Amino acid sequence: MDLKLGMTANDVLFLKGQPYKKEPERWVYRLSDSSSRAWDAILIILFDKGKVDGIVAQPSSDSYTWRYSVNKISYGDSLKDITKKFGEGYTMSQSVDGLSRIYNFPKHQVLFELEQNKVKSLGIFEGKGLQYINEISTATKKAALPA
Structure with missing residues (x-):
């Protein structure tokens, strides 16, 4: 991945082009294999x-061959x-329905969203980490992922 924490929005725009969805503090890109039209x-x-303070990647389905990992932790790995x-030094945000959780590891600046105890998305961040907009646990920062 050519993106880095601390980059400016203009740097991201230059490297990735226009996002699929653009909000003031969150841009969403759809990544696709050049051989198919599906994302x-x-x-x-x-x-x-x-400035970029978080980058999160999530596959569109279980059938996608996952290319991303964080220190060899990848899609489908367990807590x-x-x-x-x-290690155990993490904060956790649980979705209101209780089906998924975001685990933030501030010391390592990495996060993992799990569902059925399997990684479904992963990323890096600066600060304390991410949380769901509507969540059960204590607040940590701002939401990256829909609840």
Whole structure:
């Protein structure tokens, strides 16, 4: 991935082009294999004061061959796999329906969203981490993913 934390919005625009969806603090890109018209994954870029402070990737379905990983943790890995790699120092945000959770590891600046104890999206961030807009646990920052 050619994006980095701290980049300006103009740098992102130059590298990635116009986003599929553009909000003041969140841009969404659809990533696709050039051989098909379907989109394979979404990339969510989060901004704070005009600079990238979070990047989250999520495949469109289980059938997608996942290309992204964070320190060898990838789509489908469990919380046990993650804590074996990053330890127990995390904050957690749970969706209102209780079906998914975002685990933030501030020391490592990485996050993983899990559903049925399997990674369904992953990313990097600056600060305390991400949370669902409507959540059960304590607040940590701002939402990257829909609840």
